[in-house]
Amino acid sequence: MAQLDRRLLEILACPACHADVRQEGDRIVCDGCGRRYPIRDGLPIMLVDEAELPVQTHGESTEEGDQS
Numbered sequence: 218m219a220q221l222d223r224r225l226l227e228i229l230a231c232p233a234c235h236a237d238v239r240q241e242g243d244r245i246v247c248d249g250c251g252r253r254y255p256i257r258d259g260l261p262i263m264l265v266d267e268a269e270l271p272v273q274t275h276g277e278s279t280e281e282g283d284q285s
């Protein structure tokens with residue numbers, strides 16, 4: 218498992234919510250929205266389309282109408 222440069226992690230931000238991110242194993246995890254971005258060939262793939270959404274444990278709200 219490649220350890221990313223800490224300075225690289227510091228300048229990276231989540232493209233979805235612009236929060237800070239951290240490395241967790243072979244993924245980049247957003248502290249804000251919880252999205253997880255893959256690391257391929259030692260390079261973080263900071264693309265919303267490539268991100269895994271966090272698992273929602275609370276099924277109380279159906280947030281279908283995300284307005285941005």
Ligand SMILES: [Zn+2]
Binds near residue numbers: 232234249251
């Ligand atoms: Zn985020």
